[in-house]
Amino acid sequence: MMNRKLKKIYISCDMEGINGVCSDRHREMGNLFYEWARQQTTRELSTVISEFKKRGVEEFVVNDSHDYMLNLHIDELPEGTSLISGTHKTDSMMEGVDAGFDGAVFIGYHGRCGLHRAVLSHTYSDSIYHAEINGIWFGETTINAAYCGEKDIPVLLVSGDDVLADEVRRLATGTKSVITKYGISRSAGRMLHPAQVTGHYQKAVEEVCQSEIKPFRLESPYHLAITLREPQMVDIALRVPGTVRTGESSLEFSHNDYITTYRAFLAIQTLASGSYLK
Missing domain, CATH: 3.40.50.10780 (Dipeptide transport protein)
Incomplete structure (x- = not known):
């Protein structure tokens, strides 16, 4: 139960x-x-x-x-x-x-x-x-x-x-x-x-209602490794404090707090989306 x-x-x-x-x-x-x-x-x-x-x-x-x-x-x-x-x-x-x-x-x-x-x-x-x-x-x-x-x-x-x-x-x-x-x-x-x-x-x-269901947890520290679709997306996403470019279209972010890491991910993808050149 x-x-x-x-x-x-x-x-x-x-x-x-x-x-x-x-x-x-x-x-x-x-x-x-x-x-x-x-x-x-x-x-x-x-x-x-x-x-x-x-x-x-x-x-x-x-x-x-x-x-x-x-x-x-x-x-x-x-x-x-x-x-x-x-x-x-x-x-x-x-x-x-x-x-x-x-x-x-x-x-x-x-x-x-x-x-x-x-x-x-x-x-x-x-x-x-x-x-x-x-x-x-x-x-x-x-x-x-x-x-x-x-x-x-x-x-x-x-x-x-x-x-x-x-x-x-x-x-x-x-x-x-x-x-x-x-x-x-x-x-x-x-x-x-x-x-x-x-x-x-x-x-x-x-x-x-009949099962034992556990919370899902990751272990700290939390490390994000993200590849974006275009290099200029990384240019803009590097405005997020703590991000480090690791390639033409990739970056990383690490932190000991999960909520901070989650919000950093949201900020990275939001900035990247807004930077797309049409």
């Missing part, structure tokens, strides 16, 4: 891993299929919240974690939910995480950058070509799970494609995966019927 009673859950909700989503036309605001994708995201999120509510969870804090982070509407979410919405958040996809949560859930997540079969794969932004922390090739699931682990919070459940499920297994924490689709390429996938995905969520939540 869980080593703690679940009463308050943090949910980070992305979009690329949602069932049916496979294109920029789905994930970018104003594009042809965005509104459908936004509604499908809300449906999957609401399913998870409802299933946990049936099992006694009383409070949910949802962090809209996709793109401009303005995709979810609070009036469309179940009662007992509060929503962190808006773009400028110091800790981005992990904004609002603190030791008061009994567990975390990642909805609509995706594979890490560089995986050919992971649908809409990237690691925080398309400026990142490859990223490692303490020698581990990481995606958003891993680096965000480590953030939660720093607060002693286990990641209970992660949803996304079958490629992402492998990254979840590598955490070795007992975290449950919900497969929403099967990757074919970065822009194509085999989608499951929504009723089947709902069943996967129901089964996973039931398993969470």
Whole structure:
């Protein structure tokens, strides 16, 4: 059984891993299929919240974690939910995480950058070509799970494609995966019927409540090794104190504190994204 009673859950909700989503036309605001994708995201999120509510969870804090982070509407979410919405958040996809949560859930997540079969794969932004922390090739699931682990919070459940499920297994924490689709390429996938995905969520939540799930932790010191897509991205990212250039398009950063390391990564990818020459 869980080593703690679940009463308050943090949910980070992305979009690329949602069932049916496979294109920029789905994930970018104003594009042809965005509104459908936004509604499908809300449906999957609401399913998870409802299933946990049936099992006694009383409070949910949802962090809209996709793109401009303005995709979810609070009036469309179940009662007992509060929503962190808006773009400028110091800790981005992990904004609002603190030791008061009994567990975390990642909805609509995706594979890490560089995986050919992971649908809409990237690691925080398309400026990142490859990223490692303490020698581990990481995606958003891993680096965000480590953030939660720093607060002693286990990641209970992660949803996304079958490629992402492998990254979840590598955490070795007992975290449950919900497969929403099967990757074919970065822009194509085999989608499951929504009723089947709902069943996967129901089964996973039931398993969470019957399982021992541990927080994911990395050992200090923390060492980032990042390859960016263009050399000029490194030129600008070196503005982050403590970064060291290690190649034409690569740099490193080390620190004894995880939150500082996480924020350094966010700053590096943000500066790199803004420096891209068109």
